[in-house]
Amino acid sequence: MTAPAGTARGARPGRAGTAAGLLVVAAVVALRLWVVEPLVVGSDSMEPTLPEGGLVLLLKSGSPQERAVPGALVVLADPAGGHSTVKRVVASGGQTVAIQDSVLVVDGAPVPEPFVDHDRIDGTWFGPVTVPPEHVFVLGDNRSPSVDSRDYGSVPLSVVEATVLLPRGP
DSSP, rough: OOTTTTTTTOOOOOOOHHHHOOOOOHHHHHHHTTTEEEEEESSTTTTTTTTTTTTEEEOOOOOOOOOOOTTTTEEOOOTTTOOOEEEEEETTTOOOOEEEEEEETTTTEEETTTOOOOOTTTOOOEEEEEEEEEEEEEEOSSTTTOOOOHHHHOEEGGGEEEEEEEEEOO
């Protein structure tokens, strides 16, 4: 039995098949570079929302202003060490931030944070500080060990690399 031309066993794909394969690979690489990227959480600063060692998907598209809204989980270049870190945006440019006996206060009003264990951070005081324009103030949900804007100040929107797409957190 003879196979039709171009379909013999062991035959290599034609140029159209190779081009299609290269397009698929290019699309996957582009998707990862510019749109969605996986990241392993490297510290316990966002527990219990994001456990250390957990996997998150990052959304890299959109402008920093669209990504860095209060409540959003963002990835930014840590000003203290340069590596990528996950934090929660709690305030943006022009807002005043304080922590009063472990309660986050933005523009003079307490902010509900059901994801924060307030018993572990009882007696914590910070601020008030005003966030400069084009900056955000970020905190870890696990406030005690978190190195965040309380340590390195408000961060420019330009260092916000992505938002956490999945899991979203509370």
